[in-house]
Amino acid sequence: MSERTSSKYQLLPHCSTQAKDLIIVATCDGASSTGQIGNEVARRLTKAFPNQVRMCCLSAVGAGSKTHIDIFKNAKAVIAINGCQLMCASNVLKQKGIGITYKITVAKEGINKLPSLDFDEEEVKRIAGKIVNDFLSKFIGNQSQ
Numbered sequence: 760m761s762e763r764t765s766s767k768y769q770l771l772p773h774c775s776t777q778a779k780d781l782i783i784v785a786t787c788d789g790a791s792s793t794g795q796i797g798n799e800v801a802r803r804l805t806k807a808f809p810n811q812v813r814m815c816c817l818s819a820v821g822a823g824s825k826t827h828i829d830i831f832k833n834a835k836a837v838i839a840i841n842g843c844q845l846m847c848a849s850n851v852l853k854q855k856g857i858g859i860t861y862k863i864t865v866a867k868e869g870i871n872k873l874p875s876l877d878f879d880e881e882e883v884k885r886i887a888g889k890i891v892n893d894f895l896s897k898f899i900g901n902q903s904q
């Protein structure tokens with residue numbers, strides 16, 4: 760990768776070789792407001808805590824990719840972010856025998872699930888802040904989002 764490219768993009772740790780040092784985040788990325796909040800929260804935590812927190816491909820886990828299943832199984836900790844009460848992220852992980860260290864369901868946090876890909880910035884900040892306060896701060900100390 761060229762220097763120009765690497766300065767344009769924030770490069771993430773290699774999740775396969777560094778899983779044991781990473782808190783791996785799974786988000787359902789549902790096609791709803793709450794699913795998209797979950798995805799945005801996962802993105803922001805990944806970018807805010809480089810080399811500590813890392814989104815990984817949940818679809819690959821669901822599709823049975825051994826590489827991706829092993830990333831989650833070898834992780835330092837696993838966070839599941841669900842858009843709604845169907846809890847698809849948690850259920851995919853469970854079906855593959857992956858332990859979940861911390862889980863959250865956006866629609867159970869006082870946020871209505873809407874048939875929209877749009878979401879409220881304050882709700883993203885609130886959910887990200889809750890994950891940091893309730894869980895991540897034990898690993899990485901309190902840092903604002």
Ligand code: SF4
Nearest residue numbers: 787789794842843847
């Ligand atoms: S948990 Fe809800 S929002 Fe997420 S993929 Fe499943 S049905 Fe969609």
